[in-house]
Structures are given as C-alpha cells and as structure tokens.
Amino acid sequence: MGGGVLGTMMEGRMFDLTGRVAVVTGASRGLGRQDALTLARQGADVVITDVLVEDDPDLQKTAEAQGSMLAQVAVSQGWVHSNSTADEIRKMGRRSLAIKMDVTNREQIRDVFKKVKEEFGKIDILINNAATLDHAAQIPNQSYELWDRDVRVNLTGAFNCTKEVWPYLVENKFGRLIFMSSIAGTLGGFGQASYSSTKAALIGLAKTAALEGGRHNITSNAIAPGIIESEAGKAAADTNPLYERFKARTVFKRFGQPEDIANTIAFLCSNEAGYITGAVIEVAGGIPLFTA
Template sequence: MDLSSVFSLEGKVALITGASKGIGFAIAEIFAAAGAKVVISSRKQDALDEMAKQLSSKGYEATGIACNVGNMAELPILVEKTVEKYGTIDILVNNAATNPVFGPVHETSLEAFDKIMNVNVKAAFELCRLCYPHLRKSSGASVINISSIGGISPEHGLGIYSVSKAALISLTKVFAKEWGDSKIRVNAICPGLIQTKFSEALWTNEKIMSMIMKQLAIKRAGTSEEIGAMALFLASAASSYTTGGVFTADGGFTI
C-alpha cells in the first residue's frame, strides 16, 4: 500500500485563514509539502507576501491574499481572488480567530462580544457558504474548522471566546450533516495550549502554566506543526470516511 498517496494533496487548492503565522501558517506549509496549492490569508498583505515568499523558496505553490474576515464584505473578494488564481477551492480551513478580552464574562462588552462572534463564527459560516459552489465540484472536498478545547468546556477568563468555539463545533456538525450528499466533509480540530503568539499570555505566565501542567497527560505545550499534521489527515483521503468529527489535540487536557 502506497501511504504517500493516502496523505497526498497533489492538485488540490487550499484556502486557509489566519495563516500568516502560528497554526494557520503551519497548516499551509504542511499542505503545500503534501502537494497543495495554498492561499494564505490574514489582514496584512505585506506579512502574507513575506510568508508566501518563504513557502515559494522551498518549491511550494503559495499566494497571499489579504482579508479581514471580521468584515463580511471582504469575504466574497477573498473567494473570488482564490478562484481567479487557481480555478477552484478543494479545501477550506477556517483558522482565523480573535479574543480581545480576558476576565469575567460579565465584564465583556457588547462590542467585544460582536467582534468575537463575527470573526470566530460568522466568518466561518459565510466562507463555507461562499466556497460551497466550488467545494461541491471537488473530488475530495474538505472543510476544517479550528475550534478550541474551550468549545468543549469553557476556559477560565475566556468566556465568550469559549462560547464562540462551542458554536463553531455545532456549525461544523450542521454543515457535515447537510453537505454529506454533496460529498463535502466538515470536521473540527480543538487545540489545547499551543505555543503561538495568540496564546502567549498563557504560556508566558508561570502561575497559569503550573496549573495547566497539572492537568496535562503530556506535560508540555503543543506545537503548531502538531495541529498541522492533524489538519493534513482531515484534508486528505486518509480521512475519507470522517465527517462531523471533533478532534482534540490538547496533550490530554480534556481526558
């Protein structure tokens, strides 16, 4: 059995949001290494150009397209530019996320609530809708939503962020159930503590890290590449009978 073909993304086009750094960029690099043409997106074009250049220098096919996913008017443009560049979309990774608050949930403003829900849930919903006409034409369509262990059980100080990630898990299951007939698989990954800039406030805090380590079976923070490897499984033929799944990569935090 040729396992290289099972995990191959040769000829596929992948659109990945929040991909100029961290988990999103790791997913993009692993997908590109597996043969995919990748479109990386985030808010700043100069950062995307730099990261796309890094991928291209390794012989990968990559393009950066700037988009603020919290602005719904920019999402159709992102999809249109992706299709203009590569002709289709086979894989969508909704990775972009925000969390502008940390503290008691009752101290979260309506403005912060709206921003979190727009970026973390509404953008994923709208991108799924916009990509649907292209995904349904693919021979191996896959949508991967990057949720969080906070979506399974609320995290301390991350109330509305946790709510948004729970909603993203539910959205994943809804799309998976409705899109099965269109042969589009939809799954969610729930990372635990991953050492990225996004989670820096946690892994640089000794008190918080000490508490977290007591709850981990694997006593370390995870890496972006470990999330990228799981995303490759979900994007490839290796997971061809998997949809509506919610996969934790958290060092055993949720055991």
C-alpha cells in the same frame, strides 16, 4: 518536485495533497501559518489570507482598527509573515498567494474566493482558523464590545467563509472544511465567556456542514486544541499564571506545538480521511482526562 509514490517519499510527506488548493484564514502567523506550510509540504497549493498582511501599506492602522491588543502586539513584534510564507511555499514548488481578507467582510471574502478560483482553477480545502483570542475577563467584566467582536470574527467569520466557499466545493465534487474550535469550547473557559461560546458554536456549524456536505463529497470537522505554543499561545502562557496549571493537566506535562495541529489538519484534508466527518478531534495532550 517529483510526483507519485517516489516523489511523496522523497519529500517526506505523510499524506499526498498534490493538486489540492487550500485557503487558510488567519494564516499570517501562529497555527494558521503552520497549517499553510504543512499543507504545502504535503503537496497542496496554498492561499494565505489574513486581515493583517505584510504588504499592507496601512498595516499599523489596520491593526489598530481591529480593536485587538494582540493585533497591535503582532505588528510591533514582527509576527506578520503572510507574504514571506507565500514565498516560502513557492520555493517548495507549489503555487501560493498572500491576500488580505477580513473574515468579517463578506464582499472581500467573495472577491478573494473568486480570485482563487480564477488563478488556481478550483478550491478544495478551507481552514477556518482566523480568530480573536485576547478577551479575558470574568462574566461581570466581559465587555459587550469584545463579546460582539468575538462573535463577529470567530463564529460569523467562519460562517461567512464557509457560505462563500460552498458553491466552489459543490462544483468541485470534493471538499474539506476544518473549523478551529478549542477545548475552551468543549470544556468552557474561565474568564473566556465570549471565546469559549464562539468555539462551542463552531462545533455546531462544523457538524451541520458535515450533514449538508455529505451528498457533495464534502467532509467537515472541528479541531479542539489544548494550549499550543503559537506566538499568541506563548505570550498568554508567559503572562497568565493559570497556564502552569493547564500544563500540569496534560498527560505529557508540556504544551503542544503548531505542528501537532497542522499534522492533524493535513490528515483530515487527505483522501485517507474521506470517511471522517462531523468529528471533533481533540489535540490537547489529554487535558480533558482525569489526570493524576
């Protein structure tokens, strides 16, 4: 594809990410997959990582080992699109890889970043997107097991990836970190104690990374989506009657689309967003407003 302003205009890019190398966690489906596609459309080379990948010969077993109903649904419904997404990105003329990476496995994360550096020459962008979303119960019925899992995946997982990518960003003298929080993190979440708590804690991590990253030209921001129609988001909306009330609370009376999140991320990863750091950007259709 052509470079420069003309190439950018021809490809309908919003922000030019040409030459950037991005790693997205939890990118086999949903918002992470859309982030990967959108970053690639803006010119970035993208590494798709996820604990569930299409070329895992033991995919079913891996899904069962997650202790996550959603992981098993994802496999049975054919929602795992890691390698095919990497193919799609390569067809755009970018470099891409799909790699199995469990954000709770520090050794695996270290190996993956090393491999990305070897194959792509550097790392510019990390999207901390991987999460578990399927622990719904009021506090007396929250399970200790799933509380621990959510902290391990959603919070510690993002910390693991941030810590392991840090030296590469420092060496690079440029970095973009994105943390996927949620309005469940900023507003609380009925029946979502573990999820909401981890999503709130990610804001502290994003802000700390912003403070420590400034001297290295690293920006760090959190996104707080409302209800977004990923496969998981749609499944929840179809089965949980509360979601009609959430929809009514948006000013548009509709849920968001994965592109709404991915477009915001593409902007935050661009040079144009270089002075935005430590921010929490709500992409929530106005849910937190005093909607009439």
